[in-house]
Every structure is written in structure tokens, then in C-alpha cells.
Amino acid sequence: MTRATLTIAVLTYRRPDDLGAVLPLLASQAVAAAAADYDTRVLVVDNDPGASARDQVAAFAATAEAATAGSTPAGATVAYAHEPEPGIAAARNRALEASAESDLLVFIDDDERPSDKWLVTLLDAFEIEGPAAVVGPVVSDYSVEPDPWIVAGRFFDRRRLPTGTEVDVAATNNLLLDLRLMRSWGLEFERSLGTIGRSDTVFTRSIVRHGGRMIWCDEAVVTDVVPPHRLTRQWVVQRAFSSGNGWSLTSLLLAPGRGLRLPLRLRLTGKGLVRLAGGGARVVVGSVARSMGQRARGVRTIARGAGMVSGAWGHRYQEYRRSA
Structure with a gap:
């Protein structure tokens, strides 16, 4: 064998x-x-x-x-x-x-x-x-x-x-x-x-x-x-934005035809806006309840939602861009 x-x-x-x-x-x-x-x-x-x-x-x-x-x-x-x-x-x-x-x-x-x-x-x-x-x-x-x-x-x-x-x-x-x-x-x-x-x-x-x-x-x-x-707040928030941005960009790349891209952009935008709203609400609830975890997860959700919206309309976040 x-x-x-x-x-x-x-x-x-x-x-x-x-x-x-x-x-x-x-x-x-x-x-x-x-x-x-x-x-x-x-x-x-x-x-x-x-x-x-x-x-x-x-x-x-x-x-x-x-x-x-x-x-x-x-x-x-x-x-x-x-x-x-x-x-x-x-x-x-x-x-x-x-x-x-x-x-x-x-x-x-x-x-x-x-x-x-x-x-x-x-x-x-x-x-x-x-x-x-x-x-x-x-x-x-x-x-x-x-x-x-x-x-x-x-x-x-x-x-x-x-x-x-x-x-x-x-x-x-x-x-x-x-x-x-x-x-x-x-x-x-x-x-x-x-x-x-x-x-x-x-x-x-x-x-x-x-x-x-x-x-x-x-x-x-x-x-x-x-x-x-x-292990910094800036890095993890940027990572969440990059994740959302990349999801929208890859979804558009995988779209079967150009004619379907506008409806897909609108759907991705809608999903991103839902995350923006949900993340904002979570930050408010976390602030009222004095919950650090709720506030942090709310910020992450906002960043991911913003990334999804930006990616839906073609913005490409260069996470791995090299300075030299």
C-alpha cells in the first residue's frame, strides 16, 4: 500500500x-x-x-x-x-x-x-x-x-x-x-x-x-x-474593524455575478449598521451597569460593523501593509 x-x-x-x-x-x-x-x-x-x-x-x-x-x-x-x-x-x-x-x-x-x-x-x-x-x-x-x-x-x-x-x-x-x-x-x-x-x-x-x-x-x-x-486596546479594535471589512470584501469577491453585487452591498451595509446600533446599545448598557465586559464587547461590535459597512463599498483596510 x-x-x-x-x-x-x-x-x-x-x-x-x-x-x-x-x-x-x-x-x-x-x-x-x-x-x-x-x-x-x-x-x-x-x-x-x-x-x-x-x-x-x-x-x-x-x-x-x-x-x-x-x-x-x-x-x-x-x-x-x-x-x-x-x-x-x-x-x-x-x-x-x-x-x-x-x-x-x-x-x-x-x-x-x-x-x-x-x-x-x-x-x-x-x-x-x-x-x-x-x-x-x-x-x-x-x-x-x-x-x-x-x-x-x-x-x-x-x-x-x-x-x-x-x-x-x-x-x-x-x-x-x-x-x-x-x-x-x-x-x-x-x-x-x-x-x-x-x-x-x-x-x-x-x-x-x-x-x-x-x-x-x-x-x-x-x-x-x-x-x-x-495586547492593546488599539490593536484589538483595529482587528475587529479589519475582520468586518474583510468579511464584506470577501463576500463581494465570491458573488456569482456583477448584477448581484449591489443587492449584496446593501445587505452587508444593513448588517453592518445593525452591528453599529447593537454595539452602541451594548456600550450604553455596560456603562449603566458598570460592566467592563459589556462595554468592551460593545466597542468590538461597533468596530466590526463599521468595517463591514466600509468593505461593502470597496474600502480595503491594509492590515498587513509593510512599512519597509
């Missing part, structure tokens, strides 16, 4: 400390997958035009190969790919291109840390359910003590669902893809969203539109290490 081939892709941009922390963990995951009859490799996609991660990855690959030479199962193969075009969509597409010989592709972020049985758990869910994609949860670990307002607003709380639940959208921070289906559908990440974000939203919503199933695997946990610069 032919062994399935698997690539674990981690995208990076000038984060040597994070990359140094996650690579040994991914190498261990690859060894575990190899024991489960998957030919597995770790792929680092470097989105720095200067290829700053090249030497670091080469040094780690050489060390990992030497440390596991002759072992059974085989040690992890670590590969490097350079994508100089700025933007996460281009880096994601580079991962797809570099995985042309793989059956499966798993995405994880460089600032995340996988749980012990993360990869084999994703693979078990894939083998049992046979979906187009498997999505796992992300939990946050704060690098410093966050502002109580951020904690009260639950800004870093993410969804958790029962294993086997079908979902219609996902991020690429914990995602397994059946590349055989992706290739048959001709799917790739939308490059025009490279500095805006949400190319993973369009990609995964397209999976569902092609009739593919995406299922949740709640045991396949990765931990997101949240850096200090994200």
Missing part, C-alpha cells in the same frame, strides 16, 4: 525566535506522522524579500537530519521555500506550489505551538471522516499580562465546537487540506488580498462552494503566543 505524503507548512516573516521555537516541535510532529504511515516533511515558507530565514532553516535541517540518521521511523525532512512577493496570500500559494507532490497539506503559524498529538489527531479525523479539510482550535497564551479591558472583552477567545461539526469558513492557522481535491478544483489564495488578509476566508468558503466538507477536530489544539504589541 502506498504511503500518503504530507507537508506541514509554516509561513514566516522576520520572526527568528518564533521559528526557532516551533521548528523542533514540528519536526517531532513529523516523526509521529511518519510512524502513522505518512511520508512527512516540514516546509518553511519565508516571506521576507531578503530571505532572512534561509540560513536558520538550513542549519536546523542539517542538525535534525544528523540527529535522526538511521532512526526508525525516519527523522523529519525540513525544506525551505522563498517567496519574495509581499503578502500572506503569496506565501500561502508558495506553500501550495512547493507541495505539488504531496497528498495533504497542513498549515500552522510560526507564532503557534502544537499540542503533543496535534498532527496525528488531525490525521485521525481526516481518515475517519474523509473530508476536504480538517480545522482545529487555537487557544491563546499571553506573553504579558493583558489589559483587564481586553480580558473582559474576551477578544482572544476563539470558537470551540464538537469534533465532527461541519464548518463553512476557517483560517489557515490550524488547517489540514486534501490537496488532491484542491488541485482538482483549481483553488489558490487570492493574491489581491495579500496585504488585506482574509485570503484564507475566500479559500475555505470556496471549498464549501465546490461541495467540499470541512470538519472540526476539537482535540487538535495549537496555542497562539500573543505578543505584547497585540
Whole structure:
């Protein structure tokens, strides 16, 4: 029986400390997958035009190969790919291109840390359910003590669902893809969203539109290490605005025809205005009740609503724009 081939892709941009922390963990995951009859490799996609991660990855690959030479199962193969075009969509597409010989592709972020049985758990869910994609949860670990307002607003709380639940959208921070289906559908990440974000939203919503199933695997946990610069009120509010903006933009991108875009813009505007009103009401209620959580969640709802309205009429918030 032919062994399935698997690539674990981690995208990076000038984060040597994070990359140094996650690579040994991914190498261990690859060894575990190899024991489960998957030919597995770790792929680092470097989105720095200067290829700053090249030497670091080469040094780690050489060390990992030497440390596991002759072992059974085989040690992890670590590969490097350079994508100089700025933007996460281009880096994601580079991962797809570099995985042309793989059956499966798993995405994880460089600032995340996988749980012990993360990869084999994703693979078990894939083998049992046979979906187009498997999505796992992300939990946050704060690098410093966050502002109580951020904690009260639950800004870093993410969804958790029962294993086997079908979902219609996902991020690429914990995602397994059946590349055989992706290739048959001709799917790739939308490059025009490279500095805006949400190319993973369009990609995964397209999976569902092609009739593919995406299922949740709640045991396949990765931990997101949240850096200090994200633990500010300004950042989380801008993130909420970006989320709303991106949802409207991606909804318009997926619209089946130009004739349907005006009605869709109006619907998105209406939904955004509802959020603006609801968020404002929540801030008022929170102020009267002296509830920090209500006020914080109200501000987030206002920001998301404003983002939806702006995106409905073409404004593109450049969340990942680079200054240099």
C-alpha cells in the first residue's frame, strides 16, 4: 500500500525566535506522522524579500537530519521555500506550489505551538471522516499580562465546537487540506488580498462552494503566543474593524455575478449598521451597569460593523501593509 505524503507548512516573516521555537516541535510532529504511515516533511515558507530565514532553516535541517540518521521511523525532512512577493496570500500559494507532490497539506503559524498529538489527531479525523479539510482550535497564551479591558472583552477567545461539526469558513492557522481535491478544483489564495488578509476566508468558503466538507477536530489544539504589541486596546479594535471589512470584501469577491453585487452591498451595509446600533446599545448598557465586559464587547461590535459597512463599498483596510 502506498504511503500518503504530507507537508506541514509554516509561513514566516522576520520572526527568528518564533521559528526557532516551533521548528523542533514540528519536526517531532513529523516523526509521529511518519510512524502513522505518512511520508512527512516540514516546509518553511519565508516571506521576507531578503530571505532572512534561509540560513536558520538550513542549519536546523542539517542538525535534525544528523540527529535522526538511521532512526526508525525516519527523522523529519525540513525544506525551505522563498517567496519574495509581499503578502500572506503569496506565501500561502508558495506553500501550495512547493507541495505539488504531496497528498495533504497542513498549515500552522510560526507564532503557534502544537499540542503533543496535534498532527496525528488531525490525521485521525481526516481518515475517519474523509473530508476536504480538517480545522482545529487555537487557544491563546499571553506573553504579558493583558489589559483587564481586553480580558473582559474576551477578544482572544476563539470558537470551540464538537469534533465532527461541519464548518463553512476557517483560517489557515490550524488547517489540514486534501490537496488532491484542491488541485482538482483549481483553488489558490487570492493574491489581491495579500496585504488585506482574509485570503484564507475566500479559500475555505470556496471549498464549501465546490461541495467540499470541512470538519472540526476539537482535540487538535495549537496555542497562539500573543505578543505584547497585540495586547492593546488599539490593536484589538483595529482587528475587529479589519475582520468586518474583510468579511464584506470577501463576500463581494465570491458573488456569482456583477448584477448581484449591489443587492449584496446593501445587505452587508444593513448588517453592518445593525452591528453599529447593537454595539452602541451594548456600550450604553455596560456603562449603566458598570460592566467592563459589556462595554468592551460593545466597542468590538461597533468596530466590526463599521468595517463591514466600509468593505461593502470597496474600502480595503491594509492590515498587513509593510512599512519597509
